[in-house]
């Protein structure tokens with residue numbers, strides 16, 4: 001039975017956003033008997049609603065509220081109104097995600113200690129480490145059904161993978177596989193095995209890929225402890241005179257505003273909306289925004305060092321067939337400053353359909369240089385670079401002074417400048433990626449610039465000391481005991497790995513903490 | 524997004540008989556633009572037919588695919604043939620023609636070599652008009668489902684059971 005809670009019920013835990021962080025937290029709390037209201041700005045879409053069509057799916061699922069950009073990153077030039085590609089729907093960006101599920105490497109929890117001082121970078125060690133996270137990673141991998149963990153076999157390699165593997169092995173790389181994917185390689189969790197349809201980014205119509213939309217959310221609702229309100233966009237978090245948060249004001253589908261009371265508030269709106277909400281909730285008591293005594297809310301925005309490499313071959317590859325991202329080379333993820341940068345990167349297969357390829361291969365490009373590449377679409381293979389970028393205080397989410405959203409609230413501006421370490425890493429990765437494809441026989445390669453951010457991290461970062469960050473080791477804000485951050489904005493540093501497994505592991509761990517604190521009457 | 528160009532059922536002879544100005548590759552008639560082989564004809568609504576013909580040529584020069592017929596380019600730009608957008612497009616094409624005249628051609632369409640036309644486009648690459656046309660083509664051209672097979676792209680696959688039994692790993696030349 002799906003629960004229904006009263007707006008004045010101040011005993012509930014209120015979760016804002018239902019993606020990787022919020023969706024998992026909601027279910028985990030509900031399983032423990034905690035009453036939860038989850039407010040989600042987007043609508044509800046299930047596998048039968050997903051569309052095998054790139055632009056149609058984009059229009060159906062994307063977060064398209066007003067946003068602005070600044071800084072020297074290519075995205076600000078190519079996609080000035082679309083800094084990030086994320087989802088506005090129940091289940092959040094786990095509808096779009098490709099499923100790559102990697103643990104951080106042990107040293108990546110301690111970037112400041114391992115890398116030392118890096119000029120211009122605001123590096124900090126996480127207050128937690130690999131050993132502490134190991135059991136939570138195990139739970140997360142079991143929940144997501146991650147291949148090559150537990151008893152789940154790896155996925156078979158598709159055409160795009162085979163090209164990557166051939167070139168990578170020829171270059172001497174050793175850690176080459178179809179990766180650890182939150183995609184069923186066998187039937188599991190009442191969901192089928194992957195049918196290799198492609199379109200992992202558009203929502204998996206088979207439900208073979210894990211998404212909170214059709215796993216954690218309905219499971220949480222089935223407990224009778226979770227109410228998910230869709231089309232409920234939170235505008236502001238309120239607090240009392242003691243400085244404790246009391247609930248949130250939100251707008252429903254018709255634009256009517258309601259206030260949901262709560263005992264605890266957990267913010268999980270992804271790394272642009274979460275800090276924006278804290279900043280938009282500024283009050284007389286907290287003039288710089290909620291939980292912002294450190295001044296770090298919105299800062300240290302990270303998006304991974306990304307970029308893609310496409311290669312054209314003499315014969316057809318048909319990279320779009322099958323899984324979008326099940327293929328990885330991990331050798332470069334090591335820590336090895338002799339390459340001219342700290343941190344490492346992964347190379348993962350990636351394919352775009354023809355419509356997205358036209359938009360992203362070389363944004364702004366035209367003429368025969370561009371179209372001859374498109375003419376070879378069928379003979380292309382593709383890979384994506386994902387590497388650790390440096391947190392910088394000046395890379396940040398701020399409130400626009402000119403642009404407002406549909407509710408009249410200041411839109412977020414996303415400012416990002418590449419750090420020299422980011423640029424050195426990207427150049428290295430382009431070279432290696434192009435070398436891989438050349439080794440597999442490519443006649444032409446493309447170092448494709450970053451797309452709008454799919455990994456958005458770090459804007460409410462976790463820190464041992466209140467002066468250095470926004471939340472403590474449990475994601476609880478240093479300043480306000482009953483206010484938590486539950487999404488990727490907690491990341492102290494970004495590591496080389498795709499972030500979602502870590503977001504999920506942190507959410508499971510946070511649920512354990514919140515439930516325990518509630519029962520101890522500490523919250 | 525992909526309505527078929529307006530086929531008026533005219534023969535090549537009829538088309539040519541009605542036309543008063545022929546570009547190098549398109550037939551421009553009183554109120555219409557057509558393919559010289561009568562494969563398609565498009566009746567202009569708000570734009571001058573010459574303007575439309577120039578816009579179609581410009582679209583092909585921006586994203587030239589020699590194995591793709593003009594009909595796809597017509598579909599990609601005909602959204603500009605409305606009362607709301609006509610003034611802006613006429614002005615943009617007039618500027619393009621002025622640039623062509625500055626370079627010694629009678630008009631943009633009159634510049635016979637693609638390289639010459641592309642040089643004119645490079646000269647106005649930063650203009651709002653060029654960027655609008657180019658940006659619109661990214662989806663207007665490449666998101667036409669009928670065009671996908673011409674690039675080998677197979678589109679939707681769920682209804683056919685994905686590629687698990689249809690060649691997701693069929694590469695045989697590695």
Ligand SMILES: Cc1cc2nc3c(=O)[nH]c(=O)nc-3n(C[C@H](O)[C@H](O)[C@H](O)COP(=O)(O)OP(=O)(O)OC[C@H]3O[C@@H](n4cnc5c(N)ncnc54)[C@H](O)[C@@H]3O)c2cc1C
Pocket residue numbers: 016017018019020021022039040041042063085086087088089090091092093094096097098099100101201232233234235268269270271273274277325453454455456486487488489498499500501503
């Ligand atoms: C195309 C693509 C491919 C990806 N592939 C991978 C991959 O292979 N591996 C990987 O690890 N990661 C991948 N990611 C990234 C991954 O999806 C995200 O890291 C993850 O979903 C982030 O979780 P989150 O909880 O921070 O935010 P989200 O999952 O984005 O959830 C945030 C939710 O909050 C809602 N929300 C925001 N503001 C409000 C508000 N004010 N009121 C109410 N609701 C609000 C949003 O609508 C959204 O539903 C991919 C992302 C994309 C776009």
Ligand code: SF4
Pocket residue numbers: 183193194195196197198199200201203204205206207208209322323324685
């Ligand atoms: S390739 Fe597999 S995981 Fe991806 S959408 Fe298809 S069935 Fe789902």
